[in-house]
Amino acid sequence: MAFRDKQGRPLVAVTGMGVVTSLGQGKDDTWAALTAGKSGIHRINRFPTEGLRTTIAGTIDSVDVEPFCAPMLSERLAMLAAEEAVGQSGLAQEDFPGALFIAVPPVEMEWPQREALAKASGQDGDITYKDLLKAAASGEFKPWHDLFIFGTVADRVADRFGTRGSPISLSTACSSGATAIQLGVEAIRRGETQAALCIGTDGSVNPESLIRFSLLSALSTQNETPEGASKPFSKNRDGFVMGEGGAALVLEDAESAKARGATILGYVLGCGEKGDGFHRTRSSPDGMPAITAIRQALEDAGVLPEAIDYINAHGTSTPENDKMEAMSCTAVFGERMARLPISSNKSMIGHTLTAAGAVEAVMSLMTIGTGRIPPTINYQVPDPAIPLDVVPNVARDATVNYVLSNSFGFGGQNTCLVFGAEPKGA
Amino acid sequence: MRDVVITGIGLVSSAGEGLEAHLAALAGGTAPNTDPVTFEPFPVHPVGPLEWDRQIPKKSDQRQMEAWQKLGCYAAGLALDAAGAKEDATLKGRMQLIVSAGGGERDYAVDGQILTGLAKADNPGVFLNERLMGDLRPTLFLAQLSNLLAGNISIVHGVTGASRTFMGEESSGVDAIRIARERIASGQDEIFLVGGAYNAERADVLLIYEMGGFLWKKPYRPVWERPAEGGGMILGSGACFLVLESREHAASRGATPLAAVAAVASDRSRRKAGSVEGALHALSRQLNAKPDVVISGATGIKGITEEEQAGLKDIAPGAAVHATGDLVGHTMEAQAATGVALAAGLIADGKAGEALVTSIGHWRGEGAIRLTKA
Numbered sequence: 001m002a003f004r005d006k007q008g009r010p011l012v013a014v015t016g017m018g019v020v021t022s023l024g025q026g027k028d029d030t031w032a033a034l035t036a037g038k039s040g041i042h043r044i045n046r047f048p049t050e051g052l053r054t055t056i057a058g059t060i061d062s063v064d065v066e067p068f069c070a071p072m073l074s075e076r077l078a079m080l081a082a083e084e085a086v087g088q089s090g091l092a093q094e095d096f097p098g099a100l101f102i103a104v105p106p107v108e109m110e111w112p113q114r115e116a117l118a119k120a121s122g123q124d125g126d127i128t129y130k131d132l133l134k135a136a137a138s139g140e141f142k143p144w145h146d147l148f149i150f151g152t153v154a155d156r157v158a159d160r161f162g163t164r165g166s167p168i169s170l171s172t173a174c175s176s177g178a179t180a181i182q183l184g185v186e187a188i189r190r191g192e193t194q195a196a197l198c199i200g201t202d203g204s205v206n207p208e209s210l211i212r213f214s215l216l217s218a219l220s221t222q223n224e225t226p227e228g229a230s231k232p233f234s235k236n237r238d239g240f241v242m243g244e245g246g247a248a249l250v251l252e253d254a255e256s257a258k259a260r261g262a263t264i265l266g267y268v269l270g271c272g273e274k275g276d277g278f279h280r281t282r283s284s285p286d287g288m289p290a291i292t293a294i295r296q297a298l299e300d301a302g303v304l305p306e307a308i309d310y311i312n313a314h315g316t317s318t319p320e321n322d323k324m325e326a327m328s329c330t331a332v333f334g335e336r337m338a339r340l341p342i343s344s345n346k347s348m349i350g351h352t353l354t355a356a357g358a359v360e361a362v363m364s365l366m367t368i369g370t371g372r373i374p375p376t377i378n379y380q381v382p383d384p385a386i387p388l389d390v391v392p393n394v395a396r397d398a399t400v401n402y403v404l405s406n407s408f409g410f411g412g413q414n415t416c417l418v419f420g421a422e423p424k425g426a
Numbered sequence: 427m428r429d430v431v432i433t434g435i436g437l438v439s440s441a442g443e444g445l446e447a448h449l450a451a452l453a454g455g456t457a458p459n460t461d462p463v464t465f466e467p468f469p470v471h472p473v474g475p476l477e478w479d480r481q482i483p484k485k486s487d488q489r490q491m492e493a494w495q496k497l498g499c500y501a502a503g504l505a506l507d508a509a510g511a512k513e514d515a516t517l518k519g520r521m522q523l524i525v526s527a528g529g530g531e532r533d534y535a536v537d538g539q540i541l542t543g544l545a546k547a548d549n550p551g552v553f554l555n556e557r558l559m560g561d562l563r564p565t566l567f568l569a570q571l572s573n574l575l576a577g578n579i580s581i582v583h584g585v586t587g588a589s590r591t592f593m594g595e596e597s598s599g600v601d602a603i604r605i606a607r608e609r610i611a612s613g614q615d616e617i618f619l620v621g622g623a624y625n626a627e628r629a630d631v632l633l634i635y636e637m638g639g640f641l642w643k644k645p646y647r648p649v650w651e652r653p654a655e656g657g658g659m660i661l662g663s664g665a666c667f668l669v670l671e672s673r674e675h676a677a678s679r680g681a682t683p684l685a686a687v688a689a690v691a692s693d694r695s696r697r698k699a700g701s702v703e704g705a706l707h708a709l710s711r712q713l714n715a716k717p718d719v720v721i722s723g724a725t726g727i728k729g730i731t732e733e734e735q736a737g738l739k740d741i742a743p744g745a746a747v748h749a750t751g752d753l754v755g756h757t758m759e760a761q762a763a764t765g766v767a768l769a770a771g772l773i774a775d776g777k778a779g780e781a782l783v784t785s786i787g788h789w790r791g792e793g794a795i796r797l798t799k800a
Contacts, residue, residue: 048551048555049555050551050552050555051552051555051556051559052559104593106529106570106571106593107529109630115541117633118544119545124545125542126538126542127538127541127545128538129534129537129538129630129633132629133629136633136637137636141637142638142639144637145638145639146789148634149594150572150595151787151790155694159696165692166597166600166692166693166694166791166793167594167694168594169592170590170591170592170593171571172573172589172590183605192608207554207558211555211558211559211562212567213567214559215559215562216564216567274588275576275586276586277581277586280577280578281568293588409573410568410574411573411574411576411577412580412586413577413589
């Protein structure tokens with residue numbers, strides 16, 4: 001029974017990880033920058049920013065795709081992360097023996113494509129969708145159908161890696177990456193598959209998506225010093241900074257991973273989730289949904305709150321999230337929360353939205369593997385309402401066996417994961 | 427493994443509201459309601475008028491949603507009513523939710539004005555920024571986000587176990603039912619609300635499918651007859667939600683099952699000639715299907731529709747075959763749930779013993795669901 005958890009379910013091991021962020025390509029580059037307290041946030045030069053309230057982001061500018069658009073970049077980031085993860089796992093690169101769960105940003109046609117259709121329509125007066133439809137009938141734009149429907153990124157990744165069955169494309173807003181992992185864990189526990197490729201990807205920093213968040217007043221407008229703009233848990237935090245990223249994890253039934261001699265990087269011990277019906281963008285004032293998600297994750301992992309050594313925070317740097325997250329963690333961990341290290345990778349990477357939960361899962365496992373906790377940078381003005389050990393500004397060495405990773409999103413999404421060096425009590 | 431049963435159905439479409447209306451339309455066999463004019467030359471199957479207040483009591487909630495979300499919220503409410511779950515806050519507080527969804531619609535007037543201006547702008551990038559900052563309604567974003575149908579169901583109906591939104595056109599509809607079923611069967615969860623919604627009366631979705639050359643541009647014809655005339659799909663507006671639960675859970679709360687979801691299978695492949703027919707055979711074997719009725723999600727698209735027809739002749743000889751496309755049109759992410767709803771209704775009425783629901787995606791993804799007597 002060594003490979004079963006306390007509830008008799010198959011243990012879920014992580015045997016491969018890959019990541020690409022604005023800090024670097026590959027988990028080693030990202031990790032080195034992250035533990036050095038380096039920021040990947042910079043001025044946007046991908047498109048003109050005149051007239052925008054926010055002009056900074058953690059875009060990934062080193063990856064080129066054609067045509068340049070969110071689904072193409074998201075696909076490429078997913079591929080890069082998955083190549084690294086599957087490569088590390090030692091499993092076949094083109095015949096992956098399991099299912100694919102991938103968190104992808106909701107896509108739609110973008111302005112360059114609309115402009116091309118408008119131009120092709122020949123309409124030189126007022127342009128309407130009738131004109132775009134007329135241009136579409138030419139058949140000249142056929143590849144854009146495939147490019148801009150929702151299942152395409154997953155289909156291409158499934159095709160590239162030879163994953164089994166129908167791939168799941170999913171969104172739970174800013175907790176999507178964590179949900180992809182949860183779906184993989186559940187499938188392995190059910191015995192449906194012995195391996196799962198779980199990915200979160202987001203390459204959607206374009207004018208319209210930035211403006212949408214901007215109009216909801218969700219973004220930091222402290223553009224003067226881009227690397228200082230994301231300030232989770234600080235009193236002067238004023239919103240999140242959009243980031244891009246991709247992260248992949250190879251999950252395996254621990255027994256079959258051991259049997260094939262794979263190196264186990266850590267375990268996904270528990271998952272918790274709870275819906276919130278309070279508001280479309282704000283969480284319940286009492287924090288109960290987030291608290292419940294954390295408690296469920298701990299319970300699912302068979303881990304008591306006392307065992308958690310570190311919390312990888314959702315920590316977006318919005319006034320609302322950081323306050324609610326601190327309150328929810330304090331409700332679960334009690335007085336100990338004042339001393340329990342909690343830090344936000346988003347202070348350096350920005351908020352990679354759909355990818356965040358997966359990126360932060362990789363960083364949580366790197367924390368366990370290296371015994372080093374990445375800091376929350378830009379912590380210059382503590383918020384007295386959040387009296388936490390946020391690992392301010394400088395990384396810290398510590399023995400970390402169990403990590404809680406939080407992810408929360410618009411639409412009442414709360415998803416929490418517990419990672420461990422070893423299964424508790426196994 | 428535990429049995430998974432359907433205890434509530436919420437269905438709206440061009441055929442009306444509720445399961446009974448749809449079963450009556452199916453039995454009647456008349457051509458579906460079609461609007462050939464609004465988006466000419468593209469016919470669509472428009473949803474009938476609904477009294478939104480009956481399922482979405484607050485006007486403020488209605489204002490926050492676009493049509494696809496309102497349709498979904500409405501159908502979700504009908505399903506909760508039918509399952510006898512609507513008034514049970516505790517039950518809804520632990521009910522899980524899986525929604526299959528695309529995205530919300532655009533502001534067509536704003537898009538048109540921006541495109542008109544962009545063509546003449548000295549600095550198009552700056553023009554675009556200024557217009558989007560000035561003209562986009564802040565709340566429109568929340569009506570567009572894929573997971574906000576689930577979010578609205580949580581807010582309006584209090585279904586707050588946890589929600590997950592699957593994307594990926596037709597496949598997402600099958601996989602939402604598949605994962606919900608497996609989670610119940612394995613004992614991971616007890617009760618789910620699962621389904622999807624689609625608004626076909628949108629120039630932006632017509633645009634996507636017209637670019638791909640998938641739309642039918644002539645007067646309505648039944649899906650099986652379209653391939654001979656070039657083929658194509660007619661999109662339909664509608665939504666369908668199902669309440670699924672373990673047989674034990676249904677019994678414990680006195681809910682009456684309509685049918686059992688015996689098994690769900692889905693797959694993908696690089697399509698080539700013959701692959702859809704082959705996939706249907708494989709799915710049918712996997713499900714051990716012996717249906718006496720088939721509810722097909724056939725689109726009418728040339729090639730795959732004939733392949734499905736040929737496959738069904740072998741898989742289900744003698745079975746009555748109904749196409750949801752001929753009843754409600756192609757409702758994309760909502761298609762699989764709609765097929766399951768109709769199949770469950772026929773089984774509950776004693777008109778079928780076992781049903782097979784098919785979902786051959788217009789572009790990719792094949793799925794099938796086997797329903798049996800409860």
